[in-house]
Amino acid sequence: MSSLRNAIPRRAHKERxxxxxxxxxxxxxxxxxxxxRAKxxxxxxxxxxxxxxxxxxxxxDEFYFKMVRTRTVNGVHKPESEANKYTQEELMLMKTQDIGYVLQKLQSERKKVERLNAMLHSIDNQPSNKHVFFAEDRKEAKELQLQAQHAKSEIPLTSDNIPPSIKRKRDRSYRELEERRNRLNQLEKIYMDMTMQKELQKNGKKRKLREDEIVCPTTKPVYKWRAERKR
Known part of the structure; x- marks a missing residue:
């Protein structure tokens, strides 16, 4: 009887x-x-x-070590700021190490730019009958040597008839030089900003100059330190 009751489809009750x-x-x-909502x-x-x-x-009377690093403000526990984690001397030391690292990268990038610039300058200033070629392997070197011998006998090589492979390498070197110059400018700006921040952390009275007090207009703030007598 129960199976018959289950076989009859029940009416779907809908909520009002x-x-x-x-x-x-x-x-x-x-x-x-x-x-x-009740749950x-x-x-x-x-x-x-x-x-x-x-x-x-x-x-x-219970104690745990986090109590040392927190304080209560209006009944709410707040941790100490991370700025008080290091002393002024430790912050100056870390700032000096960071500046030294940036200065090392700056000098290395400047040497690479000078070396690459000198190489490209020497290549561009070669006489019309003298050219410097770069080969990937011996096969390409032999082809370039044959082209050079053929050019000596017939038509001298100029900037218009340089082999495509050499021209692509020269263009790639110029693009690399431009990228390294941009990177060098960014490193110089970072170094100047870090040096200024380090000087501002030192002791001594200083103030920020107004725009009418600056001799050379600049977008960066300019500070002036009060002259103090050295003991």
Whole structure:
């Protein structure tokens, strides 16, 4: 009998819709929405109850090391700022090490730019009957040698009839030079900014000059230190 009852399709019960007179109050809350909201409400109540019990049973003489690194502001625990983690001397030492690293990179990049610039300058200033060629292997070197011998006998090589492989390498070298120059300018700006920040951390009275006091107009701030007598 039960199997027969299950075989008969049951009617799908639909929840009532929102009455037209109550549409101004928004969507009608269904039973499943109420269950979800009730579970969340009771979960928050249980959490607050456990926290109140834990606070009431807390030992006022209990100590843990985080108390040393925190302070209470209006009853709220706040950790100490990371700025007080190091002393002024330690900050100056770290700043000096950073500046030294940037200066090392700056000098290395400047030497590479000078070396690459000198190489390209020597290549461009070669006479029309003398050219410097770069080969990937012996086969390409032999082809370039034959081309050079043929050019000596017939037509001298100029910037218009340079082999395509050599021209591509020369153009690639010029692009590399431009990229290294841009990187050098960025490193110089970083070095100047870090040097200024290091000087501002030193002791001594200083003030920021106004725009009318600056002799050479610049976008960066200019500071003036008060002259002090050295002992």
């Amino acid at each position: 819709s929102q009455p037209s007179s109550r549409k101004k109050f928004g969507l009608l809350e269904k039973h499943k929405d109420y269950v979800q 969340a409400f009771h979960k928050k109540e249980d959490t607050l109850r456990r926290l109140r019990e834990k606070a009431s049973n807390r030992n006022p």
